[in-house]
Amino acid sequence: MKTIDGLLTPRIESENVTYSALIEPKDEVVLVLGNENRVEITEEGITITGKGKDELDLGQSYLRQLKLIFDARLPICSFSFYSPSYRYRGFHIDCVRHFVSVEELKRLIDAMSLVGYNYFHWHLTDDQGWRFAVPGYDRLETISSTRYIYDNNDQKHVHKGFYSREDLEAIEEFSKERGITVIPEMETPGHAEALLSAYPEFGCTGKEIPVQNNWGVFENVMNPSSPELWVFLEKAIAELASVFHGPFIHIGGDECPHKQWEDHQGCRKIMEEYGLKDTNELQGWFTSKASGIVKKYGKRAMGWDEVVDAPSIDKDVVVMSWRGLDGARKATARGHNVVLCPENGGCYMDRYQSHDPWELGNLSYSLPKESYDLDISMKELGEKERSLILGAQCCVWGEKLHSGREMEYMLFPRVFILGENLWLGDRKNWEKMKERRKVLSDITWKLNLVSCPGSWD
Numbered sequence: 075m076k077t078i079d080g081l082l083t084p085r086i087e088s089e090n091v092t093y094s095a096l097i098e099p100k101d102e103v104v105l106v107l108g109n110e111n112r113v114e115i116t117e118e119g120i121t122i123t124g125k126g127k128d129e130l131d132l133g134q135s136y137l138r139q140l141k142l143i144f145d146a147r148l149p150i151c152s153f154s155f156y157s158p159s160y161r162y163r164g165f166h167i168d169c170v171r172h173f174v175s176v177e178e179l180k181r182l183i184d185a186m187s188l189v190g191y192n193y194f195h196w197h198l199t200d201d202q203g204w205r206f207a208v209p210g211y212d213r214l215e216t217i218s219s220t221r222y223i224y225d226n227n228d229q230k231h232v233h234k235g236f237y238s239r240e241d242l243e244a245i246e247e248f249s250k251e252r253g254i255t256v257i258p259e260m261e262t263p264g265h266a267e268a269l270l271s272a273y274p275e276f277g278c279t280g281k282e283i284p285v286q287n288n289w290g291v292f293e294n295v296m297n298p299s300s301p302e303l304w305v306f307l308e309k310a311i312a313e314l315a316s317v318f319h320g321p322f323i324h325i326g327g328d329e330c331p332h333k334q335w336e337d338h339q340g341c342r343k344i345m346e347e348y349g350l351k352d353t354n355e356l357q358g359w360f361t362s363k364a365s366g367i368v369k370k371y372g373k374r375a376m377g378w379d380e381v382v383d384a385p386s387i388d389k390d391v392v393v394m395s396w397r398g399l400d401g402a403r404k405a406t407a408r409g410h411n412v413v414l415c416p417e418n419g420g421c422y423m424d425r426y427q428s429h430d431p432w433e434l435g436n437l438s439y440s441l442p443k444e445s446y447d448l449d450i451s452m453k454e455l456g457e458k459e460r461s462l463i464l465g466a467q468c469c470v471w472g473e474k475l476h477s478g479r480e481m482e483y484m485l486f487p488r489v490f491i492l493g494e495n496l497w498l499g500d501r502k503n504w505e506k507m508k509e510r511r512k513v514l515s516d517i518t519w520k521l522n523l524v525s526c527p528g529s530w531d
């Protein structure tokens with residue numbers, strides 16, 4: 075009798091699962107909603123029982139893993155597995171700083187669905203590009219999708235990329251089939267230079283600017299008092315809402331300098347009209363107005379934690395706590411749902427994952443163990459506040475990453491580790507996790523996924 079439990083990702087409840095023989099997989103899998111989570115593979119058939127959709131999806135991903143491990147066959151066996159501790163298990167991919175093709179994205183989404191993630195947060199707009207089509211706004215494709223890079227010899231190079239509606243639909247369908255819900259993100263009111271390069275009338279100065287080619291935070295932001303801007307934002311939100319079935323649309327909100335708002339006549343008029351005492355409150359007004367449009371199209375807005383720098387915003391906005399956990403503390407105290415993705419708490423996977431001098435990455439370090447140490451339950455909070463935590467997500471920003479393959483390298487193995495933290499919650503055990511290292515590398519090898527070979531702690 076051989077044991078197989080060591081070969082699966084670490085959410086299996088049964089220990090020492092054995093198998094007696096290998097069989098050819100059957101096409102038909104019986105899915106049953108029940109009060110346990112179980113995979114049963116017999117000569118007669120395959121049954122997955124799960125307490126909910128997440129568990130049925132995971133049961134199916136176990137079958138895919140087993141087929142990989144046993145060279146397209148399946149072991150006769152039966153095992154039970156845990157339910158997830160958190161209902162939101164997300165991964166964010168920046169497709170702006172460097173464009174990621176539909177094919178490369180599908181590869182990443184497929185791999186993430188195998189390791190238990192269920193939300194794909196798709197970063198589609200920023201200063202360096204606008205990457206999705208909005209009907210009636212053709213300059214998004216001809217101008218905002220392209221940036222020009224000058225090398226040391228002053229030679230001009232082009233970086234561009236754009237997703238048509240068909241591309242968005244292809245990703246939506248592919249993700250849905252794998253139990254993953256897409257959250258499209260359109261950055262507002264900052265990180266908007268690519269949009270303003272094509273439509274300067276949406277900005278505060280009206281001046282033409284190029285699509286940004288540096289990394290950072292830039293002064294040119296959306297003008298809250300521009301009626302044309304709000305017409306555009308509504309069309310863009312309507313477009314996203316009509317493609318994606320999921321409940322959320324992300325409206326950005328991070329790193330928006332207010333300098334251009336300070337003495338802008340239109341902005342001052344709004345502030346007077348609505349009794350807003352400063353530009354922080356003006357950003358809060360902007361967030362609530364954008365959230366209202368998202369609601370009109372049947373969805374819920376998400377925003378980065380700067381949205382709660384304003385003293386009050388629409389209560390339905392879900393807050394992503396990225397500047398540490400203060401955003402989560404503030405947002406839960408005010409009754410908002412939150413998703414944790416602290417940049418220095420094991421969630422920013424564009425960071426170096428080892429101290430090796432050749433390591434790929436940006437800004438700071440995030441060794442794999444940090445993704446395990448993150449206390450997603452935030453024990454420091456009261457029970458009511460903790461109940462507002464939906465889960466956590468990893469973020470891959472693309473400034474230093476030029477392809478889906480490089481992103482894959484940044485994700486693996488850290489996503490296994492954050493994934494286990496999300497599934498097991500307080501049951502997690504670092505020593506046991508480390509024992510699975512060999513198994514996890516076998517799985518990445520079989521999937522032809524590039525992964526970092528560095529130390530985990």
Ligand code: ACM
Nearest residue numbers: 328329378396417
């Ligand atoms: C962020 O990293 N600016 C959300």
